[in-house]
Amino acid sequence: MKTATASAQQNTDYELSAVPANQRKSFFSLTIVWTGFVFVITSMMAGGGLAAGLNFKDIILATFLGNLFLSAIAILVSVIACKTGLTFALITRYSFGAKGTRLASLFVPIVNLGWYTIQSATYGHFIAQIFDFGPVAEGITMMLSALVMGVFALIGINAITILGYIAIPSIIFLSLATAIKSVGVAGAFSVITEFIPSDPMSIAGGTTVVIGTWILSTATCIADIMRYAKNMKQAALSAIVGLVGGNSLLVICGAIASIAVGNSDLTGVLLTLGLVVPSIILMTTNIFTTNASNIYSTSLNLSNAFHMDRKILISVILVLSALLTLTKPYQIDSLFTFLNVLGVIVPPLAGIILSDFYIVHRGHYAPLDEAALRDWTISPWVTWALSYGIVVLLERMSFGLSSLNGIIAAIVLYPILVKIFKEKQD
Numbered sequence: 001m002k003t004a005t006a007s008a009q010q011n012t013d014y015e016l017s018a019v020p021a022n023q024r025k026s027f028f029s030l031t032i033v034w035t036g037f038v039f040v041i042t043s044m045m046a047g048g049g050l051a052a053g054l055n056f057k058d059i060i061l062a063t064f065l066g067n068l069f070l071s072a073i074a075i076l077v078s079v080i081a082c083k084t085g086l087t088f089a090l091i092t093r094y095s096f097g098a099k100g101t102r103l104a105s106l107f108v109p110i111v112n113l114g115w116y117t118i119q120s121a122t123y124g125h126f127i128a129q130i131f132d133f134g135p136v137a138e139g140i141t142m143m144l145s146a147l148v149m150g151v152f153a154l155i156g157i158n159a160i161t162i163l164g165y166i167a168i169p170s171i172i173f174l175s176l177a178t179a180i181k182s183v184g185v186a187g188a189f190s191v192i193t194e195f196i197p198s199d200p201m202s203i204a205g206g207t208t209v210v211i212g213t214w215i216l217s218t219a220t221c222i223a224d225i226m227r228y229a230k231n232m233k234q235a236a237l238s239a240i241v242g243l244v245g246g247n248s249l250l251v252i253c254g255a256i257a258s259i260a261v262g263n264s265d266l267t268g269v270l271l272t273l274g275l276v277v278p279s280i281i282l283m284t285t286n287i288f289t290t291n292a293s294n295i296y297s298t299s300l301n302l303s304n305a306f307h308m309d310r311k312i313l314i315s316v317i318l319v320l321s322a323l324l325t326l327t328k329p330y331q332i333d334s335l336f337t338f339l340n341v342l343g344v345i346v347p348p349l350a351g352i353i354l355s356d357f358y359i360v361h362r363g364h365y366a367p368l369d370e371a372a373l374r375d376w377t378i379s380p381w382v383t384w385a386l387s388y389g390i391v392v393l394l395e396r397m398s399f400g401l402s403s404l405n406g407i408i409a410a411i412v413l414y415p416i417l418v419k420i421f422k423e424k425q426d
């Protein structure tokens, strides 16, 4: 009895089992949660960074290509989540094995901790700029930001949905208003369209940056949301709305604001425009919704890795993140380094998950409690390492797009290695 109660406590958000059909959510509420996740200031900052290297036409092209790529991955992962009802962490059991999954599902929390910390620090830094805080008060504000943002994730998916309903209209309105106001400051829209970047970047490089903005979550965390979808069409459409609609909007608004004001530090840009109160609302809504979903997914993955109550795990992560904000990861250079690393490391993982479901298992997994899973498998790990090597090699040869290279390499290599190691699981 005690054990049953403990395990029920650990499974309040279906972190250890499939979401049943009668608990699936409407298309509208899924789209709110996913779009609230995707709407984030770091996409605007990436747009600002693109403006240092691309002209406006190429920024639009890179944004479009990047989000198209992201949508394709997001749809394929969402379909797996919707069909199985499982979190990303539980999906990895089929490829990484019943014990291997515990190691594999540590990857998402580590990277999410990076995102969570960058975004909490950006928010704390922004508040510190507004109130003209010194370094100590800025440090305290950044730490408090990291602690407070996790509260919604502690409550669960319903709290995140309510937060999204409040946040999304204001984010759409305020990001457009920021772009329009900055065009006003520049004098004419032709200043944006005729702008010549100072430090040219290739379109492939720009596309990789855009892909980097959401590759982690489109390959992983999106499953934690779309497992609640009633059908695959709704899951796919919801994924596209968030990326092609939401992410593109913020990247482009960030680029326009940055070109107009000549500064890629978005928090600085917003303050230069004199939009103090609107910018506080913009920053608060978009960072809170994203970080709540971030830490929610992190806790689901950690539950799978450690088999402990996700609320205890969230608390530990929040304290860790609060301490890490003191390294000041809000600087644009840290963000770009992080994006580039993600654009290379995450796609092979997405390739493994997709290849396992669509190629090795031909689009069907046995229910989790009936599947005969090995404890450990070697093929996904070898695929990941080899794909990473291939990406780095091709990057040195300036061949193609790193994210695409990584995902294709893993999709092709994985089934071959599964055959070689005789590791197909039923």
Ligand SMILES: O=c1cc[nH]c(=O)[nH]1
Residues within 6 Å of the ligand: 040, 042, 115, 116, 119, 213, 214, 215, 216, 217, 218, 290, 291, 294
């Ligand atoms: O929190 C975030 C922000 C951007 N992209 C992500 O994958 N996560």
